[in-house]
Amino acid sequence: xxxxxxxxxxxxxxxxxxxxxxxxxxxxxxxxxxxxxxxxxxxxxxxxxxxxxxxxxxxxxxxxxxxxxxxxxxxxxxxxxxxxxxxxxxxxxxxxxxxxxxxxxxxxxxxxxxxxxxxxxxxxxxxxxxxxxxxxxxxxxxxxxxxxxxxxxxxxxxxxxxxxxxxxxxxxxxxxxxxxxxxxxxxxxxxxxxxxxxxxxxxxxxxxxxxxxxxxxxxxxxxxxxxxxxxxxxxxxxxxxxxxxxxxxxxxxxxxxxxxxxxxxxxxxxxxxxxxxxxxxxxxxxxxxxxxxxxx
Amino acid sequence: xxxxxxxxxxxxxxxxxxxxxxxxxxxxxxxxxxxxxxxxxxxxxxxxxxxxxxxxxxxxxxxxxxxxxxxxxxxxxxxxxxxxxxxxxxxxxxxxxxxxxxxxxxxxxxxxxxxxxxxxxxxxxxxxxxxxxxxxxxxxxxxxxxxxxxxxxxxxxxxxxxxxxxxxxxxxxxxxxxxxxxxxxxxxxxxxxxxxxxxxxxxxxxxxxxxxxxxxxxxxxxxxxxxxxxxxxxxxxxxxxxxxxxxxxxxxxxxxxxxxxxxxxxxxxxxxxxxxxxxxxxxxxxxxxxxxxxxxxxxxxxxxxxxxxxxxxxxxxxxxxxxxxxxxxxxxxxxxxxxxxxxxxxxxxxxxxxxxxxxxxxxxxxxxxxxxxxxxxxxxxxxxxxxxxxxxxxxxxxx
Numbered sequence: 109x110x111x112x113x114x115x116x117x118x119x120x121x122x123x124x125x126x127x128x129x130x131x132x133x134x135x136x137x138x139x140x141x142x143x144x145x146x147x148x149x150x151x152x153x154x155x156x157x158x159x160x161x162x163x164x165x166x167x168x169x170x171x172x173x174x175x176x177x178x179x180x181x182x183x184x185x186x187x188x189x190x191x192x193x194x195x196x197x198x199x200x201x202x203x204x205x206x207x208x209x210x211x212x213x214x215x216x217x218x219x220x221x222x223x224x225x226x227x228x229x230x231x232x233x234x235x236x237x238x239x240x241x242x243x244x245x246x247x248x249x250x251x252x253x254x255x256x257x258x259x260x261x262x263x264x265x266x267x268x269x270x271x272x273x274x275x276x277x278x279x280x281x282x283x284x285x286x287x288x289x290x291x292x293x294x295x296x297x298x299x300x301x302x303x304x305x306x307x308x309x310x311x312x313x314x315x316x317x318x319x320x321x322x323x324x325x326x327x328x329x330x331x332x333x334x335x336x337x338x339x340x341x342x343x344x345x346x347x348x349x350x351x352x353x354x355x356x357x358x359x360x361x362x363x364x365x366x367x368x369x370x371x372x373x374x375x376x377x378x379x380x381x382x383x384x385x386x387x388x389x390x391x392x393x394x395x396x397x398x399x400x401x402x403x404x
Numbered sequence: 405x406x407x408x409x410x411x412x413x414x415x416x417x418x419x420x421x422x423x424x425x426x427x428x429x430x431x432x433x434x435x436x437x438x439x440x441x442x443x444x445x446x447x448x449x450x451x452x453x454x455x456x457x458x459x460x461x462x463x464x465x466x467x468x469x470x471x472x473x474x475x476x477x478x479x480x481x482x483x484x485x486x487x488x489x490x491x492x493x494x495x496x497x498x499x500x501x502x503x504x505x506x507x508x509x510x511x512x513x514x515x516x517x518x519x520x521x522x523x524x525x526x527x528x529x530x531x532x533x534x535x536x537x538x539x540x541x542x543x544x545x546x547x548x549x550x551x552x553x554x555x556x557x558x559x560x561x562x563x564x565x566x567x568x569x570x571x572x573x574x575x576x577x578x579x580x581x582x583x584x585x586x587x588x589x590x591x592x593x594x595x596x597x598x599x600x601x602x603x604x605x606x607x608x609x610x611x612x613x614x615x616x617x618x619x620x621x622x623x624x625x626x627x628x629x630x631x632x633x634x635x636x637x638x639x640x641x642x643x644x645x646x647x648x649x650x651x652x653x654x655x656x657x658x659x660x661x662x663x664x665x666x667x668x669x670x671x672x673x674x675x676x677x678x679x680x681x682x683x684x685x686x687x688x689x690x691x692x693x694x695x696x697x698x699x700x701x702x703x704x705x706x707x708x709x710x711x712x713x714x715x716x717x718x719x720x721x722x723x724x725x726x727x728x729x730x731x732x733x734x735x736x737x738x739x740x741x742x743x744x745x746x747x748x749x750x751x752x753x754x755x756x757x758x759x760x761x762x763x764x765x766x767x768x769x770x771x772x773x774x775x776x777x778x779x780x781x782x783x784x785x786x787x788x789x790x791x792x793x794x795x796x797x798x799x800x801x802x803x
Contacts, residue, residue, distance in 0.1 A: 110635065112635075113631055113632070113635045116627070116628075116631035116661065117628055117631060119627075120625065120627040120628040120631065121628070123625065123627075124625060219457060219461075223465065223725075224457065224461030224462055224464075224465050225462065225465075225677055225725075226462075226648050226649045226652075226677070226681055227681075228681060230683075231683075235683055235684045236655075236656045236659065236660075236682060236683035236684045236685040236686075237656070237659040237660065237683075237684045237685050238660075239660050239661070239662060241662070246660060246661040246662045247660075248656075248660045317624075320624070320625060320656075321624035321625060321649075321653075322624070322649040322652070322653070322681060324649065326458075326459070327624070330622055330624075361628075362628040363628075365628040365629055365631075365632055366632055369617055369618045369619070370617060370618065370619035370620065370623065370626070370628070370629050371591040371618045371619050371620050373619075373620060373623075374620060
């Protein structure tokens with residue numbers, strides 16, 4: 109393999125990986141707050157893309173993205189308030205089924221509103237054929253946007269959880285809900301907030317990647333599967349591990365192209381997931397002890 | 405019904421008055437029901453199975469809308485021979501199992517005179533036997549040649565053959581002096597069939613297939629695949645055989661790595677939305693397609709000209725979206741059924757014969773002439789080579 113080809117694969121892998129990681133972090137935020145996997149996470153990504161595309165004719169790109177993120181956050185909050193909040197000590201299984209139901213609901217609504225056609229935002233910089241050249245390696249500027257946006261989101265999130273009072277309250281709820289309640293933290297609001305955060309995160313990712321991957325009413329499903337794989341791979345609830353796991357998976361997928369047909373990409377990632385579940389069930393970067401003391 | 409009526413008369417000899425009364429009622433209801441059905445005798449039922457939702461919805465959506473448009477127009481003009489056409493559309497969501505059960509339902513319960521669809525090749529192959537067993541005409545809107553080869557008595561199809569598309573591409577390559585190519589195809593039925601077709605035909609045109617890659621038809625990024633193909637310096641052109649969105653993605657990824665080799669696409673590229681989705685990267689893509697896309701540019705004497713412009717403007721005015729070749733498949737299928745019913749009446753066997761007897765039938769896909777051996781009825785000239793220029797489809801005039 110030539111050096112050029114190596115870097116070309118590497119960048120392709122990092123792009124996939126950054127997208128997977130952002131979706132995985134969305135899973136983790138809600139998992140930490142509620143102990144459930146929100147299977148509608150992929151739909152948040154789709155909604156972000158779709159709403160911003162619909163808003164674009166009426167406002168500049170930046171406003172459309174901001175508005176789409178805000179709207180998706182509201183949808184996330186509404187979902188939590190309508191379907192999750194009023195449940196009296198719901199079982200995990202029940203909540204999971206509810207989120208699967210929500211994901212179908214969102215997907216079908218999207219089909220009715222936007223139809224079955226594929227859409228996309230325009231490239232943020234340049235157009236479809238603009239590339240940066242690093243030596244003989246070519247990279248689309250949008251790839252840089254995706255990587256940068258993912259990085260900023262991850263950094264911002266970690267700052268939010270570490271150094272803001274609300275972030276600390278959310279972590280308290282995640283660590284020990286009862287203790288947090290006793291300290292006067294409104295745990296229910298924290299759950300709502302976690303839905304808003306992960307919806308916003310997903311929506312923003314959906315906007316940034318839309319020019320590369322396109323947005324279709326059902327594009328959330330496959331992303332959710334990949335994001336879920338990455339979340340498990342890194343260890344559920346551990347966002348920084350999700351970043352590492354996401355990029356690792358992306359790179360493995362990209363390099364696998366050189367040996368097996370691209371159609372096996374998904375098979376490879378699922379195979380890796382299975383191996384990890386057998387060998388290290390708490391994730392690549394998790395330990396069984398840490399899993400008990402879950403934290404962001 | 406007559407049988408039960410007789411039973412009722414016999415029932416008079418029975419001891420139980422209640423039983424007699426019940427039977428009488430039942431017979432009365434049946435008489436009433438038959439009277440009602442006589443009142444609606446002026447309805448011809450046509451079934452349709454399309455993947456309106458799901459992964460093949462880009463086909464099924466325009467197909468269902470086009471068929472509904474045709475039926476609406478027929479009924480507005482007073483129906484066929486005074487009978488109203490009732491189109492029963494079933495959404496298979498691209499699933500063969502659903503398509504089969506819908507086909508059975510349409511044939512056995514709804515008693516349709518003919519069925520149009522399904523949208524995909526996999527579904528059509530699954531439904532083929534059901535149509536044969538039910539002796540009901542099926543006009544498929546799917547591309548694969550196996551649907552009508554070998555010929556099944558009741559099964560027809562409207563889209564042009566894959567092999568014609570492959571042949572046109574290879575002939576163009578010969579003109580461009582291209583002799584080493586790469587094939588990329590999605591892993592769905594359409595991609596697989598196209599890939600096999602291309603691999604089979606390439607040697608007879610003196611073209612070497614240096615790489616043949618399959619990718620997930622829902623892939624969102626193909627830059628790794630493109631990097632691999634580009635690394636092989638002997639490859640002069642790429643043929644991509646897939647459906648949305650991969651066909652736009654591969655175009656973008658190729659141009660993004662600065663690879664200017666000619667990109668050929670299948671007739672599945674025939675929707676201006678896909679060219680728009682690929683934006684600047686779509687410029688110069690070469691693909692064979694029906695003439696709908698360049699309807700305005702055809703000379704006035706062309707047998708399809710009036711029909712194509714009419715369909716395009718009707719569809720675009722009604723649904724506020726661009727007409728595509730896919731919708732045209734269903735438009736043709738529905739018009740064929742309508743023409744056959746007009747000739748043969750509401751009779752399954754006669755409708756089949758009438759469809760097979762259609763000659764020089766101008767449709768969106770081309771000019772159809774069916775024979776007992778050819779249930780596609782199109783010649784290679786039903787395709788024209790096209791390219792993308794300034795975001796629009798134009799007739800290809802050589803590079």
